[in-house]
Amino acid sequence: AAPAYTEMNLCNIHFHKNAEHKGGEFAKYAGNGDGHGFQSGYVYSGKLSSSEKRATKAAVCPSKHGALNSGDTIEVHYVHSTAQVMPGPTLGACLSESIMNPQLRVETQVYVLVNDKNALDFAKLTKHGAKNSYQQAFNIPNNTGSAIQYAGSTTGPGYNEKGSPLQVSWSVRPEVAKVNIATVAKWxxxxxxxxxxxxxxRNLVTNPKLLSAK
Incomplete structure (x- = not known):
């Protein structure tokens, strides 16, 4: 397994609409989706108040696959690398000329978006900088349950039918935290x-060929 994330460099933060992982407070299946990785995955199985689910005035993080809405679930990936790198766009930020196959660790936190200014601030949750000579995200939640650790690979719908070549140590927290949707929009x-x-x-991997140890 890769070292603890406190001994690696944060290289990327991104999020997926709906959880790629299933478990804890996000075990409710969203459906098979559109075949491109959207409208699928797992969602928060808890209850939200009607005010928390109140619609936003403007579209949040819009894309050709739609925007985010209050009540939506996102899975945030805080990606760390053993390479000497600085945080930046895409997984490319996690690789360096000197190490093309660094050890990678993804600290995972699932959030539910709520229309509540007292909920967590996404700017704080993604705040990063140098700490003990490593690039770090300062405020990854530490109160969302004991993280499940396992070895796997990089995710995303591009790897539904083939395994990813990059090996990853995953650390997935089982409880969902509420984040203010307005702060995600701003981010x-x-x-x-x-x-x-x-x-x-990515689809939940069930194909035995992709799960084999070889």
Whole structure:
């Protein structure tokens, strides 16, 4: 397994609409979706108040696959690398000329978007900088349950039918945190990672050929 994320460099933060992982408070299936990784995945199985689900005035993080709405679930990936890299756009930021196959660790937190200014601030949740000579995200939640650790690969709908070549140590927190949707909207308007929309989800991998140890 890769080292603890506190001994690696944060290289990328992005999020998927609906959870790619199933478990904890996000075990409710969203459906098979459109075949491109959208409208599929898993969603928060808890209850939200009608005010938390109140619609936003403007579209949040719009893309050709639609925008985000109050009540939606997102899975945030805080990607870390053993390469000497700085945080930046895409997984390319996690690789360096000197190490093309670094160890990668993804700290995962599932959030539900609520229309509540007292909920968590996404700018704070993604705040990053240098700490103990590593690039770090300072405020990854530590109160959302004991993270499930497992070895896998990179995700996204591009890897539905083939395994990804990049090996990843995953760390998935089982509880969902509520984040203020307005702060996610603001983040999509400008951040270090050039992220402006939610990514699709990879299908839950059940094909034995992709799961074999070889």
């Amino acid at each position: 999509c308007e400008g951040n270090t990672f050039n992220e402006d929309h939610a990514h699709g989800v």
